[in-house]
Amino acid sequence: MAQKDTARSILDSAEELFSERGFAETSLRNITTRAGVNLAAVNYHFGSKKELIQAVFARFLAPFCDDLGKALRGYEHGLAGQSPQLDALLRLLAETSMAAGGGNARRLGIFMRLLGLAYSQEQGHLRKFLRNHYGAVFERYMQLVTAASPELSDEERFWRIHFMLGATVFTLSGVESLTAMAKHDLGVSTGIDGVVDKLVPFLSSGFQAPHQE
Structure with missing residues (x-):
């Protein structure tokens, strides 16, 4: 070999x-x-095993972050002084994720499960690696999300971002099973694009819901 x-x-x-x-x-x-x-x-x-874990993430994140950085520059250029919109930012992130996965639902699902594990399992070296290598593009994305949600406090925005992330990881990590269930239970055939089309407005509505004191 x-x-x-x-x-x-x-x-x-x-x-x-x-x-x-x-x-x-x-x-x-x-x-x-x-x-x-x-x-x-x-x-x-x-x-080492640590470096292998990092390489697994880099294989997906390197092209993803390159594409996301280009997409963000194009989006910012098109704003022409207008405020960013959350729906557009979520759609941009979703489309970049699907492109990085090559349109392969299984591959995207695997990465989403790995992303969930990066948050739920103690892997300090991985978080440091992700922050050092890919933090800049995600920081820029979050600056735009903040500009799109000036009515939210930093604390409220923190929780809503992580709730969105949880819903996204859960949905896309099992997208093949979810589409199979939709076919069996509803007689509806859909692919990953159709799932994302339903997920994005759900996330956007939840993120922008009125804050309850």
Whole structure:
């Protein structure tokens, strides 16, 4: 197996196993067994389990953040002094996510499960890695979200952002099962684009709901 193919096989296996079992519960032996390689190959290509976890995220986030940065620059240029709109920002983020996943619902679902694990499992090195490498583009995105919601306090905005994130991760991490349920229960056939079309206005409405004292 060529070195490039070996690295890809390790990443593919790690991505799937981490999303299925979690970071702590997945050993390097689990990964090498599924990838059909030995431990030396992991050490050669990635150095350690921590660096392998980071590489799994980088494979998705590097192109995603490049595309998001370009999309944000285009969006800001088009504002021409107008205030940003939350619906448009959410749609922009959703479209960039789907493009980074190559339109593959399974791949996007895997990444969303990994993203959820990054928040729910103690992985301090991962949060530091994500902040150092991709924090700038997300900070710019959040500046636009803040400008689009001046009526919210920082505290209220914090909670609503994380509630939106939770709903998004839950929905997109299981989008294949969700569309299958819609087909079975409602007789409705839809793809990931259709799910996002329903998710975005739901998120926007919740985020912008009147604050209850």
